[in-house]
Amino acid sequence: MSGQQDLLVVKDLRVWHPIRKFLTVAGYVRAVDGVSLSVKQGEIVAIVGESGCGKTTLARAIMGLIPAYSGSIFFEGVDITKLPKPTIRRWYSAQVGLVQQDPYGAMPPFMTIKKIIEEPMIIHKVPKEERERRVRQLLEETGLTPPEDFLHKYPHMLSGGQLQRVAIARALALKPKLIVADEPVSMLDASVRIEVLMMFRGLQEKYKTSVLYITHDFATAKYFSDRIFVMYAGQIVEAGPSRDLINKPKHPYTEALINVLPDPDPGNRFTVKKILPGEPPNLIRPPPGCRLHPRCPYAMEKCRREELPLIELSDGRQVRCWLYA
Numbered sequence: 001m002s003g004q005q006d007l008l009v010v011k012d013l014r015v016w017h018p019i020r021k022f023l024t025v026a027g028y029v030r031a032v033d034g035v036s037l038s039v040k041q042g043e044i045v046a047i048v049g050e051s052g053c054g055k056t057t058l059a060r061a062i063m064g065l066i067p068a069y070s071g072s073i074f075f076e077g078v079d080i081t082k083l084p085k086p087t088i089r090r091w092y093s094a095q096v097g098l099v100q101q102d103p104y105g106a107m108p109p110f111m112t113i114k115k116i117i118e119e120p121m122i123i124h125k126v127p128k129e130e131r132e133r134r135v136r137q138l139l140e141e142t143g144l145t146p147p148e149d150f151l152h153k154y155p156h157m158l159s160g161g162q163l164q165r166v167a168i169a170r171a172l173a174l175k176p177k178l179i180v181a182d183e184p185v186s187m188l189d190a191s192v193r194i195e196v197l198m199m200f201r202g203l204q205e206k207y208k209t210s211v212l213y214i215t216h217d218f219a220t221a222k223y224f225s226d227r228i229f230v231m232y233a234g235q236i237v238e239a240g241p242s243r244d245l246i247n248k249p250k251h252p253y254t255e256a257l258i259n260v261l262p263d264p265d266p267g268n269r270f271t272v273k274k275i276l277p278g279e280p281p282n283l284i285r286p287p288p289g290c291r292l293h294p295r296c297p298y299a300m301e302k303c304r305r306e307e308l309p310l311i312e313l314s315d316g317r318q319v320r321c322w323l324y325a
């Protein structure tokens with residue numbers, strides 16, 4: 001994927017949720033705390049991390065739905081954190097599509113499937129005839145055929161897998177340059193996850209859309225993405241091409257996540273493996289030094305005291321760990 005242009009560049013982004021007490025701010029949940037990443041044109045980038053590490057907060061900030069505390073988010077060179085809200089709605093919302101985790105929660109229950117897919121095109125004033133043609137095309141492309149069977153149904157009449165297909169159709173309606181997919185298949189039955197991802201990937205290739213694929217599941221990230229960023233406690237701890245990163249993890253946290261992937265040997269599948277002792281830290285007062293140090297089997301004295309940035313290694317990979325400094 002090298003040589004292609006960056007579409008999205010996130011620089012040292014902090015997104016802190018204020019904790020309000022009466023009329024004052026009593027503190028912050030540092031859900032995203034110094035994240036830098038990039039997505040090239042046509043590339044699929046995965047963000048992998050445990051629940052609570054800040055993935056959805058990052059996704060919502062990139063969509064322009066919640067404000068940044070500091071840092072910048074460049075889309076085609078424009079810093080969207082500096083844009084006024086109406087501009088984000090008018091221009092940026094046509095450039096970036098969103099697929100959310102919970103299909104039933106994300107869809108208005110009283111709208112038909114046709115209306116749901118059509119709505120972004122109505123907002124952006126696509127002519128009626130073009131809209132009708134496009135809705136049918138999108139239903140076909142996402143495998144919801146024949147379209148007549150779906151156009152006039154309501155969300156509760158569809159399965160979770162079918163609804164996520166509708167969500168993908170809606171996200172693609174305006175042919176956006178980027179789709180942010182926040183755990184798009186994690187609430188679906190394991191049996192349909194790969195099917196939906198394969199369909200999504202086919203359309204990603206057809207439309208040449210870039211994708212930011214957010215997941216807690218390394219197995220699908222490996223299958224689906226070109227590059228992986230591993231997130232822990234609001235920060236990126238490792239980044240690199242998916243295959244290299246999975247075959248040769250460098251950060252102790254990545255190593256631990258990969259060690260708990262399901263065993264290919266069915267006989268060993270029932271042993272529940274724990275990622276690491278302990279729990280991810282409280283993001284109101286994260287630990288000093290490296291955020292993983294209370295759980296890390298390799299922690300040294302330095303790790304408890306000194307925070308470090310992502311280090312660029314010679315092979316184009318990045319890692320935030322004193323073992324490599």
Ligand SMILES: Nc1ncnc2c1ncn2[C@@H]1O[C@H](COP(=O)(O)OP(=O)(O)O)[C@@H](O)[C@H]1O
Nearest residue numbers: 017029031050051052053054055056057058283
């Ligand atoms: N609106 C909010 N106000 C306060 N804290 C929040 C809010 N949204 C998320 N958080 C907290 O921010 C952290 C990251 O949450 P989230 O971004 O949802 O992580 P993930 O998607 O990785 O599970 C969690 O500690 C969560 O409780």
Ligand SMILES: [Mg+2]
Nearest residue numbers: 055056057183
């Ligand atoms: Mg989430």
